[in-house]
Amino acid sequence: MPRKSVVYECPNGHTLCSNCKNKVHNCCPTCRRDLGDIRCLALEEVAESLEVPCKYENLRCHDIFPYYGKLKRPEQHCWFRPYKCPYAASDCSVTGDIPTLVAHLKDDHKVFNCFGRKFSLHFEAFRLRRAPVYMAFLRLMGDDNEAKRFSYSLEVSANDRKLKWQGIPKSIRDSSRKVRESLDGPVIQRNLALFFLVVIDES
Numbered sequence: 001m002p003r004k005s006v007v008y009e010c011p012n013g014h015t016l017c018s019n020c021k022n023k024v025h026n027c028c029p030t031c032r033r034d035l036g037d038i039r040c041l042a043l044e045e046v047a048e049s050l051e052v053p054c055k056y057e058n059l060r061c062h063d064i065f066p067y068y069g070k071l072k073r074p075e076q077h078c079w080f081r082p083y084k085c086p087y088a089a090s091d092c093s094v095t096g097d098i099p100t101l102v103a104h105l106k107d108d109h110k111v112f113n114c115f116g117r118k119f120s121l122h123f124e125a126f127r128l129r130r131a132p133v134y135m136a137f138l139r140l141m142g143d144d145n146e147a148k149r150f151s152y153s154l155e156v157s158a159n160d161r162k163l164k165w166q167g168i169p170k171s172i173r174d175s176s177r178k179v180r181e182s183l184d185g186p187v188i189q190r191n192l193a194l195f196f197l198v199v200i201d202e203s
Helices: 018-023 041-049 067-071 098-108 176-182 190-202
Strands: 007-009 015-017 051-053 064-066 112-114 117-128 131-140 152-158 161-167 187-189
Touching: 007 018, 007 041, 015 018, 098 117, 117 176, 131 152, 131 161, 131 176, 131 190, 187 190
Parallel strands: none
Antiparallel strands: 007 015, 051 064, 112 117, 117 131, 131 187, 152 161
């Protein structure tokens, strides 16, 4: 069974992992000797035994991973990874866990309670095929699986016009760009938006 970590050594005993060996074109960066295919089995054994904590250890994640396994494992699925403020359009760079983000949203943005959970309503302007459009959608302060447990109805009315949308909230894990590209929300063209000008101005 092949090892996950391969370490090579030059004739003078300098060592290098397989990834670095390819980067230096099989030439030892220390003594400039040809590395060849001499394996350093002792260091390979040590490398196999190394373990490192998750990068979100300071956020209470206690997972430990084999060093070489962790290099190949994206930590984007870690339950404890921080959330980004969903108000990307406002260039907000705040990150943190759910309690931190909820407190931030209450102070600096709009958030409300429903069924014991926190939601925020977003209204964004962007261009779709060069045409200016507006889009509204609801976010849940939680992950995608939690968001799918809810549904919402959004109604915009003004000047004797009414537009209604029913959908599933987006998770704050989803970037604003991802939501815009999905078009999963009421997308209102500029000429139609003029009918709801009073509502848009209030948003």
